[in-house]
Amino acid sequence: MNRYAGFKLLIVDDHAHNLFTLRTLIKTHMDATVLEASSGQEAIDLTHQHPDIDLIILDVQMPEMDGFQTASMLKLRKRSRDIPIIFLTAAFKSEEFQQRGFAVGAADYLLKPIEDNQLINKISTYFRLIEKEREINRTLERKVEERTLELAEARQYLENIITHMGEALLVLASDGTIKMTNPAASRMLGYRREDLLGMPIGDVFEEEGDEAAGAFMGTWLEALIRTGALSKIEARLIASDGRRVPILFSRTAVKDGAGNISDIICIAKDMTGYVRVEQDAETTKNRTAREAL
Incomplete structure (x- = not known):
């Protein structure tokens, strides 16, 4: 399959059954690396251990540190502030939580119970956006390197003439x-x-x-x-x-x-x-x- 093999995804939920369901569904449709956290603090610790995480799927309703608090902490840290976060919330709570979620930096929402195709399509969309951004960055970096080399050669040429x-x-x-x-x-x-x-x-x-x-x-x-x-x-x-x-x-x-x-x-x-x-x-x-x- 080899779809999105270079990507890393963190799923956060305090219920082991939900983590198993999410992991199984994701691994069935793509080859992305899946990390799991059962609490907000564990999620924060994992972003320190894995600075290359591309996307976080975060449950809103968790004990001790809920999804909003976790997202706020992640956005405060340089390593994790730019990682897109997709919140998971129960359908009957969506309107109540949506505004708060976007206020703390949520990129998107998914409603429970999760619809398989919607989840995979949502993850795929973000991975494609990230892939496109990386390609643009690689192109820019290559152009900067080429321009830097041209300027260095021109500078050396002028220095040789002057010398x-x-x-x-x-x-x-x-x-x-x-x-x-x-x-x-x-x-x-x-x-x-x-x-x-x-x-x-x-x-x-x-x-x-x-x-x-x-x-x-x-x-x-x-x-x-x-x-x-x-x-x-x-x-x-x-x-x-x-x-x-x-x-x-x-x-x-x-x-x-x-x-x-x-x-x-x-x-x-x-x-x-x-x-x-x-x-x-x-x-x-x-x-x-x-x-x-």
């Missing part, structure tokens, strides 16, 4: 402090990454005409707000040992949803070799001119 790019990368907060950098920047400046983070850009940047970090940060921001980017700027980075490293510099603004600048991306290309070539060419030109006189 291996030859240009120095400095990402600034809107106040001009360094919030992200790459290995090329550390090599160019002679600072560890940890030392650069949080450092004001004015401590490592020098541009002709800039008198103070605050002044050129203000100029940057004004220009970036207007244009979104500033590129091919000749400037210098100040290394940890005081060396001035000539660079070709670009700055790009990143804005948030409100249009405010949240980050400034700075990329610096070391122009030391290029400068030396230009200086050598100028020296050669001057020497040639002198020799011609």
Whole structure:
């Protein structure tokens, strides 16, 4: 038969005969695992021992702890609060108990004496709903896993590019402090990454005409707000040992949803070799001119 073999059902009734009847009927029509409890407290204990219970069929009229009290206790506990509960009640008590049952979290009612097909159909309906929900959850989990993997791969790809790019990368907060950098920047400046983070850009940047970090940060921001980017700027980075490293510099603004600048991306290309070539060419030109006189 193998119908609902992966499901677990708890039946609760203080009469052994009723438990036997319910168990026999259920096992005749489906392969679900059936647990039995003869009191409310035993039912609560079983939900602790078996956190994978899918459905509870609970008799309303029981001594000491009745069905309403039992349901209330089950709904208070994290392990059992989401388990659907079908109440069993005598037909002549149904209207009296129905409102109270739904108030404490009952999912449904069945009337005694139990009609076989109605019971099996009711249980099957809940099992199908649970099965559908599980399938939806599995699909969502699979999609989340796939998306998480895609994001991890994309992040790793970007990190590899940033790590291996030859240009120095400095990402600034809107106040001009360094919030992200790459290995090329550390090599160019002679600072560890940890030392650069949080450092004001004015401590490592020098541009002709800039008198103070605050002044050129203000100029940057004004220009970036207007244009979104500033590129091919000749400037210098100040290394940890005081060396001035000539660079070709670009700055790009990143804005948030409100249009405010949240980050400034700075990329610096070391122009030391290029400068030396230009200086050598100028020296050669001057020497040639002198020799011609």
